[in-house]
Amino acid sequence: MKYALPMVMIIFMVSCKSTKVISGGTVDAKLSSKSVIKAHYQNEAGFKTLAGRVKISYSDGETSQNVSVSLRMEKDKAIWMSAPLGIVKAYITPDRVSFYNKLENEYFDGDFSYLSDLLGTEVDFSILQNLLTGQAIIDLRQGKYDIGISNESYRLTPKEQDVLYKTLFQVEPKNFKMALQQLSQPLEKRVLE
Structure with a gap:
């Protein structure tokens, strides 16, 4: 019994070791797209609640706006x-937006179709949440990607681009x-970045 606690601690420490790939903050040209x-x-951020400030830039070709939001x-x-x-x-939930x-005395309460029309692509709660937390808006594990280096980051492009949509991830x-x-x-001359 006196060896049981140390054995449990050793098993726990071995089973909880980190498997994260760490590159020290610099690009490692040897990493594959699969590793990245x-x-x-x-x-991926493990959180229950999150608070911060975000800078949002929007341009529709005619006007552009930059605003910092809580x-x-x-x-x-x-x-x-x-x-x-x-x-x-x-206020956005999985069901509604x-x-x-106040400036333009506008109010909206409905589904994600308004945001999808505004951004020019299908948007739902998980895509928006991923955008705000630095996660990919699509599941990268479902495709094959070429890897390159651009602006001191890893550049992932699909091996086969979709006909209607082109994607790029850094x-x-x-x-x-x-x-x-x-x-x-x-074809629509739209870009969501």
Whole structure:
């Protein structure tokens, strides 16, 4: 019995060892796309709630806006965003999107079709949550990717691009979070970045 506790501790420590790929914050040209994708999912943020500030840039070709917003999130349940002085507020759940814009006296309460139309691509709660937490908007484990190095990050491009959509992902070597995600529709001349 006196050896049971040390044995349990040793088994626990061995079974809980980290398997994350660490590159010290610099690009390792020897890593494969599969290794980078694996590290990306191993470094997924494990949180219940999250609070912070986010800078959002939007351009529709005619106008562009940059705004910093306060962000609160309860994983898989709700996202709250608020611009300074409460000028714009948004509340997003897996079922609905609602926002209020004091400047233009606009209010919306409905499903994700409004955001999908605004962004030019299908959007749901998990895609939005992934965007805000640095995770890929699609499951990278489902495809095959070529890897390159661009702007001191890993550049992942699908071996076979979709006819309607072109995708590009850049992954930070320091934490394996998304540095850039780009979904473009060349025929429609739309880019979500």
